[in-house]
Amino acid sequence: MLQVKPVITIQNVVASASVGQKIDLDLLVKIFPDVEYNPDQFPGLVFRLESPMTATLIFRTGKMVCTGAKSEEESIKAVRNVVQNLRNGGIRIDNDATITIQNIVASVDLGSRVHLEEAARILPRSMYEPEQFPGLIYRMPDPKTVSLIFASGKVVCTGAKKESEVRRSVYTLHALLEEKNLMD
Structure with missing residues (x-):
């Protein structure tokens, strides 16, 4: 019988990250008008990137959760891009983010x-x-x-x-x- 190799497609990579300092989410809303932040409904702010196409939740504690990446590498790049965007917007971030992959979801045939x-x-x-x-x-x-x-x-x-x-x-x-x- 012909051995068919399974086709694997990474659908989502979830990474947690922390910059080890508090972040003023109200200030982020003023600097980045496209972010989503409704503190009455959820304590995190949603920072979306088009490339790589991801959504990163940012919390006041400096912790983040990035979803939507299609590889470990893309996930790490997305968190680094978010931190760089914050810095470019005038937010003082002293440390680079420590990033941990939490879960990878793949579809397979x-x-x-x-x-x-x-x-x-x-x-x-x-x-x-x-x-x-x-x-x-x-x-x-x-x-x-x-x-x-x-x-x-x-x-x-x-x-x-x-x-x-x-x-x-x-x-x-x-x-x-x-x-x-x-x-x-």
């Missing part, structure tokens, strides 16, 4: 259908309740990820902190499904 009922019986750490959710939930211990596997062969992999963990998780899952004859 395994290239063939998956027998979910059988997979639920065979795979440890899996859960399949089709009346609740159409996919099988599979928890991989190493790397520590969660994959939502659909009968179509489409998979959503989440929980990785590095792109290499996404690849390792997907390739391990694919090999396991093939080894157990759980795919067409």
